[in-house]
Amino acid sequence: MIDRESNGWQVRTAGGAVLADNGAWHHFTVGAAPLAASTAGASGEGAPDLASAEHRSTGGAYAAGVAGAAGLTLMVLLAGPQRRRRAVAAGVLVFVLAPAAAQAQATTQVVEYYTTDAIGSVRAVTKRVNGVLQVTRHDFMPFGEEVSPQYPPPDKRLFTGKERDSETGLDYFEARYLRASAGRFTTVDPVMAVKDNLLEPQRWNRYAYAKNNPLAFIDPDGRDIIYAGNLKNAQKVKDSVQAILADPRTAGNLSGYVGPNNPNLTIQSGDLSAGDTRTVNPDGSVTTTTVMGNTATDIQTTSSSSTDMNGVTTTTGPETTLKGATITIDNRTGSGEIPGVMVHEGVHAGEARANPAKFAKDAAAEKSIPNHDARPQEQRANAAQKTYAKGIQDAVKRIERDRK
Amino acid sequence: MSMRRAFPTILSIAVLSAGALASPQLSDQTARRRAQSTVRAHLRLRPDQFLGIQRDEKLEQALASAAGKRVEPAFVYRVSQAGDEFKEDGVIHHISTDADLAYIIAVDSAGASSYRIHGFPDSVAEFGRLITRVGMKVVSYEQAESVAEFYRAVNPEDLSLTPVASLIELKQAAERQCHSGVESFDTGQKAFADWWSRARPAYATVQFQQRSIPQGIGYQVEWIVLSSSSRQDCGGAPLRARLEVRADGHVSKVTISPIREGP
Numbered sequence: 038m039i040d041r042e043s044n045g046w047q048v049r050t051a052g053g054a055v056l057a058d059n060g061a062w063h064h065f066t067v068g069a070a071p072l073a074a075s076t077a078g079a080s081g082e083g084a085p086d087l088a089s090a091e092h093r094s095t096g097g098a099y100a101a102g103v104a105g106a107a108g109l110t111l112m113v114l115l116a117g118p119q120r121r122r123r124a125v126a127a128g129v130l131v132f133v134l135a136p137a138a139a140q141a142q143a144t145t146q147v148v149e150y151y152t153t154d155a156i157g158s159v160r161a162v163t164k165r166v167n168g169v170l171q172v173t174r175h176d177f178m179p180f181g182e183e184v185s186p187q188y189p190p191p192d193k194r195l196f197t198g199k200e201r202d203s204e205t206g207l208d209y210f211e212a213r214y215l216r217a218s219a220g221r222f223t224t225v226d227p228v229m230a231v232k233d234n235l236l237e238p239q240r241w242n243r244y245a246y247a248k249n250n251p252l253a254f255i256d257p258d259g260r261d262i263i264y265a266g267n268l269k270n271a272q273k274v275k276d277s278v279q280a281i282l283a284d285p286r287t288a289g290n291l292s293g294y295v296g297p298n299n300p301n302l303t304i305q306s307g308d309l310s311a312g313d314t315r316t317v318n319p320d321g322s323v324t325t326t327t328v329m330g331n332t333a334t335d336i337q338t339t340s341s342s343s344t345d346m347n348g349v350t351t352t353t354g355p356e357t358t359l360k361g362a363t364i365t366i367d368n369r370t371g372s373g374e375i376p377g378v379m380v381h382e383g384v385h386a387g388e389a390r391a392n393p394a395k396f397a398k399d400a401a402a403e404k405s406i407p408n409h410d411a412r413p414q415e416q417r418a419n420a421a422q423k424t425y426a427k428g429i430q431d432a433v434k435r436i437e438r439d440r441k
Numbered sequence: 442m443s444m445r446r447a448f449p450t451i452l453s454i455a456v457l458s459a460g461a462l463a464s465p466q467l468s469d470q471t472a473r474r475r476a477q478s479t480v481r482a483h484l485r486l487r488p489d490q491f492l493g494i495q496r497d498e499k500l501e502q503a504l505a506s507a508a509g510k511r512v513e514p515a516f517v518y519r520v521s522q523a524g525d526e527f528k529e530d531g532v533i534h535h536i537s538t539d540a541d542l543a544y545i546i547a548v549d550s551a552g553a554s555s556y557r558i559h560g561f562p563d564s565v566a567e568f569g570r571l572i573t574r575v576g577m578k579v580v581s582y583e584q585a586e587s588v589a590e591f592y593r594a595v596n597p598e599d600l601s602l603t604p605v606a607s608l609i610e611l612k613q614a615a616e617r618q619c620h621s622g623v624e625s626f627d628t629g630q631k632a633f634a635d636w637w638s639r640a641r642p643a644y645a646t647v648q649f650q651q652r653s654i655p656q657g658i659g660y661q662v663e664w665i666v667l668s669s670s671s672r673q674d675c676g677g678a679p680l681r682a683r684l685e686v687r688a689d690g691h692v693s694k695v696t697i698s699p700i701r702e703g704p
Binding site: 267307308309310311312313315316317318319320321323328330331332333334335336337338339340341355360363381382385389396397400401404406407408409411414415418 | 483484485490491522523528530531532533534535536537538539540541542543544560561562598599600601617618621666668669671674677678680697698699
């Protein structure tokens, strides 16, 4: 039996004996009677990835998603609040019930249908339990505080589709937690966008949610740079971005992508080998220069014309805007090279953001220069990489040390 | 003709027609989608990510010219992440800064295969597979040179293989190279003048024209390319590129070596 305690999670036998509680790894053997538990292996060595097993909440009771064959040993981490929240955020908790009950309950699967509003908040959850249709409704104040909340919350995904922690009542926004009752994040924005924030007073408060305008804006992850699912060395990339944004000499390159009204910057991994350059040297040998990163920008030029009742045609534009940018880090790029690559690509992304029309014009003109490194855009990025890469690398090391 | 005699004839026509319908020719649109999906899968692009594609009829003609006949695959496409996407109210310029990711795909019009002949790690092997599919028979030195020209145009090895056909072409290419990446025109011009004063007498007697030499069961095609610049020589050095073209159209990798003449 799984029971929710105010300070954590416990696994109990049907008789009520506590088999395990939060904070340690536990081994369970499915099929043994009664369910055997052990606190051995507290280091978690050899433990399965939590994301590899699933469970589903059904209105406060829990049905096991792990049935397991008889004799199969499962290890379960019932960790402290921070770790548990992470597990919940991934939609996963792992547990095993006493054999008879577990097998019976494990076959119960309930499909829940979420109905969301314009900003992605879950307004209704529809499900069929034991043949009975159940609908749970949620209404929110502008900053996410729920009107007439139920306790414990029957559904996890609530305001803007983010997960609400049932114990603290905070919404998990990946980079930080939002206290809906206060309309503020509990910690400061990890992205320091000084230049843009200066122009928008609503962003001066670094605890503020969505520029204090939650009906018009949402904050997808507490910050605005998108990290693709395939990103290798993701933590190193994120730390590099954080370091670049924290350094006043380089912050301006990426800060233009931070904030609700700015274009998206996606960072991903990919195969850039087709862009490698092979130079034939005067002695006939060939030198291959591998590409470690690339910045792709989508720059839109629009113009429109309208004719009034007198037959006078008015043309507006052309207007050039940056729709978004994607930084691709080549799969062959080593972890240690990432801060430098990010500085380099950041220069390209920053120039495109600052003046898209000029960036597009320069890029088109410079394509005719066969030597890639001789192109002025490239020379500026190389110069910045040479100047700032070491400092950013040191900052990344500090971030890593602090995290440990 | 009695019905008894006509029936087998009608049946044969019906069977032949059904056979023709069973292996329809791929349309340009379908082949285009196939080429795009090949690159899309390689780059693992999201469905909404732009991928520009252009049919390259010059390459199609170059392949037919090299084979000396109408050939399969009929479609050749250049695919790239860079390019312009036209919308109702404007145009989106997709610009890449550090890597010009360009790919060439040949697609059989019968829909059997596609060949990833440029931009992929296995493009050299894919080029060989394409030649096998075409079923070439190289019988003259002109045809060998056509094969070499097609190879240069596809460039599966992604090398700088542009032929330098005369001394004046060498001078012009070297001058561009000397001016590339220098801060001022005068600096580039001075470096070029220095290079030319040494290069002109040294390379004046070089035979720049492409030539084919019978070799084994095929030909060796040779032409001159210009190397990259070095610290001493901003204009680089002319080099001899060689490509062996076998009788069945298969080629070796390009070898590049210094010419005998030099400063």
